[in-house]
Every structure is written in structure tokens, then in C-alpha cells.
Amino acid sequence: MDETRYFPNKVYVTKDxxxxxxxxxxxENTGHLPVEIILDxxxxxxxxxxxxxxxxxxxxxxxxxxxxxxxxxxxxCTPKYIxxxxxxxxxxxxxPLDCSYCILQLYLNxxxxxxxxNTSQLYLQLDAFLHKNRNRFFRIGTGELGDxxxxxxxxxxxxxxxSYFADHPNALLELKTKTVNIKNVLAHEPPGNIVIAWxxxxxxxxxxxxIGAPSVHxxxxxxxxxxxxxxRVGFHFDPIIHYEGWEDGYGEIIDDLMAGIDKDxxxxxxxxxxxxxxxxxxxIQKRFPQTKIIYDEFITGKDxxxxxxxxxxxxxxxxxxSDLKKAGGGEIPVYFCMESGDVWKNVQKKTPRSKKExxxxxxLPLGVNGF
Ligand code: SF4
Numbered sequence: 001m002d003e004t005r006y007f008p009n010k011v012y013v014t015k016d017x018x019x020x021x022x023x024x025x026x027x028e029n030t031g032h033l034p035v036e037i038i039l040d041x042x043x044x045x046x047x048x049x050x051x052x053x054x055x056x057x058x059x060x061x062x063x064x065x066x067x068x069x070x071x072x073x074x075x076x077c078t079p080k081y082i083x084x085x086x087x088x089x090x091x092x093x094x095x096p097l098d099c100s101y102c103i104l105q106l107y108l109n110x111x112x113x114x115x116x117x118n119t120s121q122l123y124l125q126l127d128a129f130l131h132k133n134r135n136r137f138f139r140i141g142t143g144e145l146g147d148x149x150x151x152x153x154x155x156x157x158x159x160x161x162x163s164y165f166a167d168h169p170n171a172l173l174e175l176k177t178k179t180v181n182i183k184n185v186l187a188h189e190p191p192g193n194i195v196i197a198w199x200x201x202x203x204x205x206x207x208x209x210x211i212g213a214p215s216v217h218x219x220x221x222x223x224x225x226x227x228x229x230x231x232r233v234g235f236h237f238d239p240i241i242h243y244e245g246w247e248d249g250y251g252e253i254i255d256d257l258m259a260g261i262d263k264d265x266x267x268x269x270x271x272x273x274x275x276x277x278x279x280x281x282x283x284i285q286k287r288f289p290q291t292k293i294i295y296d297e298f299i300t301g302k303d304x305x306x307x308x309x310x311x312x313x314x315x316x317x318x319x320x321x322s323d324l325k326k327a328g329g330g331e332i333p334v335y336f337c338m339e340s341g342d343v344w345k346n347v348q349k350k351t352p353r354s355k356k357e358x359x360x361x362x363x364l365p366l367g368v369n370g371f
Pocket of ligand 1: 095096146
């Protein structure tokens with residue numbers, strides 16, 4: 001497995017976070033690196049924002065600080081499409097990998113790799129949230145504003161979260177990654193309400209557009225190891241990208257996946273095609289001048305994002321879905337990320353009427369939610 005672990009050039013710690021246990025753990029794990037204690041992160045962030053490549057410069061620096069707002073939030077999804085009733089925990093912000101299509105390149109109020117260290121607040125907020133909603137079941141994940149495992153060798157966040165959720169059966173935690181950073185996960189017994197999920201793509205797209213990420217084959221090998229240890233796993237083909245030869249490119253990954261993983265261990269898969277706000281295009285052009293993925297034909301969707309025209313999206317989804325069935329994955333729950341009812345109907349012959357129905361589709365087969 002190509003396990004290239006991230007280390008920043010320098011660690012900054014805000015004074016109010018200096019003595020927190022999470023900060024101490026990070027400092028132990030980055031002991032060879034320069035550290036600076038700062039009173040306030042604003043000046044540092046402004047300096048990075050003034051540089052020629054704030055996103056690239058920000059990835060070299062680690063900021064350990066407090067999460068000032070709420071840790072737990074509903075996934076914003078995208079207006080006017082069918083969502084999946086997902087909640088997110090903002091434990092980290094930004095990501096050491098560098099995917100050309102990454103939406104985080106637009107969130108420029110803080111480009112540093114940021115770890116929120118006031119962990120006790122996180123668990124107090126989770127306690128309150130899960131208790132208040134104790135008659136509901138939640139899917140919760142950490143992989144919206146970063147990669148769930150890319151910093152795990154510094155934080156051991158996965159261990160804390162797995163232990164916490166093992167004692168809270170009215171929620172299911174998904175850790176979503178492109179890395180093979182699974183050592184801490186493997187140190188645990190596998191609770192039924194934990195899903196370790198990988199974002200997959202064709203090897204060509206991964207090699208050209210997902211800079212710093214392991215090969216897709218190695219991600220599947222990591223998923224195999226985790227599933228053989230008893231964990232449930234999930235897979236996200238997202239963003240599916242159209243290029244000459246995409247049929248074979250994605251077909252090979254489906255074959256690799258279905259040959260390598262026991263399908264009973266696969267909790268779900270999602271399919272999502274390339275989509276991005278128009279404002280991301282000039283950022284991609286500047287940071288990744290060699291990429292071709294932004295020069296295909298796009299329409300503006302109901303949410304204002306650029307996406308492939310529907311006939312092309314349907315072709316991509318139908319082919320991948322049918323390859324999955326042919327490879328023996330017909331029973332695996334599959335959902336679409338940010339798509340219309342029409343797309344569901346055309347590909348899967350069923351249309352969930354609400355995000356609650358999507359949630360049931362995903363959680364009923366797992367037998368974890370009491371519906
Ligand atoms: S792994 Fe995800 S969060 Fe990290 S750069 Fe790629 S798209 Fe962005």
C-alpha cells in the first residue's frame with residue numbers, strides 16, 4: 001500500500017488550545033517539526049491569503065485551534081435535488097490531498113489545514129444532539145470539509161469517534177477517505193454502526209486529478225483489510241468524470257472492487273457526476289493548468305452548479321450501475337448524490353419521495369436503526 005502520510009512544514013497552535021489533550025497528542029506526533037504558539041490565527045491566515053497560491057501554501061501549514069461554532073450540522077447537500085438526511089461533524093477543515101476538482105479551494109476564509117482540538121465540546125454537543133433526537137436515527141460523517149483519515153496519524157480522531165459511537169446506537173458514523181491511513185481503525189473491534197468509506201474513481205482520473213492520493217487499487221486493498229477485520233465499508237464513485245475510455249476505466253474498478261471485497265460487508269455505494277460552482281473553474285484553471293476535466297460540455301443545474309447534460313449523466317450512471325450488477329453487486333444499496341428523481345427512476349427504476357426514504361434505503365438492510 002502506498003502509505004504517504006502527511007506532515008506539515010510547521011505547526012501553529014492558538015494559545016487557548018495549547019493545553020488541550022488533542023493538542024498534546026498532535027505535538028507528540030509532530031515532535032520533529034517547528035511549533036509556534038500564537039494568540040490569534042487571523043494574522044497568520046491573512047498572510048497565507050496574500051500569497052500567490054493560498055490553497056497550496058495553506059496545505060503546508062497545520063493550525064491547531066478551537067472550533068468556535070457548532071460541531072454538528074446537517075449536510076448542506078444542494079438545494080432542489082434529493083438529499084440523504086446526512087449530518088456532518090466539523091472536526092477538521094481542509095485536506096492535505098490536492099484534487100483538482102476539490103470544492104474546498106473556494107472556501108478561502110481559512111486555507112490552512114486546521115484541526116479543532118476542543119474535543120470535549122464536540123462530545124458535549126454530540127451528547128446533547130443525540131439525546132434530544134433519541135427517537136431518531138442519524139447517519140453522521142466527518143468527511144465533508146476534509147478527508148476523515150488523512151490526519152488520523154496525527155490526531156487518532158478515528159479511535160475516539162469509533163469508541164464514542166459504539167456506545168450511541170441511534171447514530172451511524174461514516175469515516176470517508178481517499179487514503180490508506182487505517183492503522184488506528186484496525187486497533188478497534190468493529191461496532192455495527194461504523195462504516196469506513198472510500199471515494200473511488202478510475203485509475204486514470206485518480207492519477208491525473210487526485211494529487212497525493214493513493215492509487216484506487218490500494219484504496220480497495222485498504223477497504224478489503226478493514227472489511228476483513230469486520231467493519232462495514234462504503235464506496236463513493238464521486239465525481240464520476242467523462243473522458244474517452246471512461247467505460248473501461250470505471251469497469252475495471254468495479255471488477256477490482258467486487259473481486260476484492262465481500263459484498264455483504266458493503267453498506268452502500270453512491271454515484272455522483274462531476275459538478276462545480278462556476279466560480280471554481282478559474283481556480284482550477286490557475287492551479288491545474290494541465291487538467292482537461294473542466295472543458296467538457298456542461299449545463300447549469302437547478303442549484304446553479306455546472307454539471308453534465310442529463311443524457312450524459314444517465315449514460316455514466318446506467319453503465320456503472322449495470323457493471324455493478326453484472327459483477328454481483330445487485331443487492332448493494334446505491335444512491336445518487338445530488339440528483340433528481342428522474343435520474344433515480346431512469347437508472348434504478350425507483351424514486352425515493354424524500355430524503356427520509358433515501359435514509360431508509362441505506363440503513364434498513366444494516367438492521368441498525370429500528371425503523
Ligand atoms: S480528498 Fe476530498 S477534501 Fe481532500 S482534496 Fe480531494 S476532494 Fe478535497
